[in-house]
């Protein structure tokens with residue numbers, strides 16, 4: 137395939153100018169909103185406030201056709217090894233395929249093992265929820281502590297918060313990710329060891345932070361209940377049975393994930409176990425149904441009807457053509473407040489790349505920085521820059537008509553605030569006189585609004601799968617591999633080296649270190665041995 141920048145279709149896109157005034161476009165095209173709104177499952181996606189016109193959309197779709205992103209998607213769905221640098225298939229869609237449907241991964245049907253694992257999860261979740269599963273002393277489990285990081289944390293912790301209203305009152309979940317001892321300490325506070333079940337979630341079971349936290353958690357448990365209690369209080373989610381055994385968890389207490397599931401795509405696997413325990417297997421199944429329906433939509437919808445493809449093209453228009461180097465995601469939903477953090481990994485670990493699949497360097501911008509906070513809090517923090525700053529930062533607004541609260545007034549206020557922000561960004565309010573310039577709102581600042589009636593498990597599944605497929609189509613357009621993450625490796629290697637030197641303060645061991653790192657490490661060693669400084673202790 138020819139490099140993107142050499143194709144006529146891409147040159148046609150780059151030659152186009154964004155519309156000068158969204159206000160004018162809205163005034164002159166009464167059909168605009170209708171034609172730029174997609175309804176997929178429970179989601180309504182309005183991208184009419186993007187800096188697009190029909191010509192730009194057509195040109196972008198021509199690039200997608202030329203890149204043949206639809207066949208690239210089918211290659212993923214068929215289980216081909218599209219993760220070229222790791223020679224792996226990319227199989228997260230198999231995790232939510234309904235029973236009875238085959239899911240080929242490198243030619244092998246993985247559906248039976250996927251469903252066997254989901255069934256085991258459901259059995260465990262049901263037993264914990266009912267109180268039939270008891271700990272070493274015979275007490276029922278009241279708290280689940282998931283220990284994992286990255287994709288083994290961000291998905292389940294986000295989903296646990298998102299589906300707050302469905303959680304069992306009997307069991308709560310906590311999530312420990314950071315190797316900072318404060319994270320585990322804060323999360324163990326107040327817990328009764330006899331009523332605590334740890335889920336050590338790590339696909340590789342080699343992640344330093346997770347193993348170190350899991351070791352400390354095991355010590356905490358063993359100190360209270362003895363070594364034999366580990367069996368009843370530790371479960372692993374991993375693809376590495378040997379490392380699980382070496383850690384001291386019986387592989388019979390392990391739920392499998394597979395190397396064809398990327399960490400940031402792993403939420404619908406056993407990585408979601410803590411959430412399944414909290415909300416129950418039926419609600420979790422609804423979540424999988426939502427994801428699967430978005431998978432089918434992404435595979436079967438053509439051109440402008442394909443929501444993830446359209447959102448990917450919009451992102452590429454904004455970031456690669458109009459040079460916006462960041463994108464904000466603002467859920468107008470307290471329960472979705474961890475969604476921006478979840479998306480940061482999904483998007484940036486996938487598409488923060490400079491090298492294409494063929495080894496060439498990309499001569500254009502790939503993923504922008506993704507960030508965000510829930511509204512309305514964000515309005516009183518960073519929205520000033522979005523309205524009047526020198527950078528144009530596209531926004532994804534996400535909102536809901538109903539919540540579990542009976543307070544319709546405040547839900548209305550929340551929704552109104554979201555609409556107000558997108559309206560002010562798009563249409564602004566000109567103040568031309570020099571004295572009033574500080575009140576000028578230029579408008580023409582793009583946003584997409586995604587809404588649903590309520591944040592149900594199914595809607596959450598649709599929303600997550602939507603963004604997953606946006607990531608896929610972006611990567612396919614840019615020609616990069618969205619499914620590896622080599623960029624995190626060097627930091628891990630250096631962390632191992634430096635942490636070895638922390639234990640050994642001998643200067644000689646540090647001769648290979650740069651001067652800055654060496655000085656900071658020396659300072660750290662001195663501070664660690666100096667216990668007399670704080671007046672608070």
Ligand code: F6P
Nearest residue numbers: 285286287288338339340343399
């Ligand atoms: O940070 C790199 C990474 O490999 C992520 O992709 C992954 O989600 C995370 O570490 C955790 O990995 P594991 O589940 O193997 O502990």
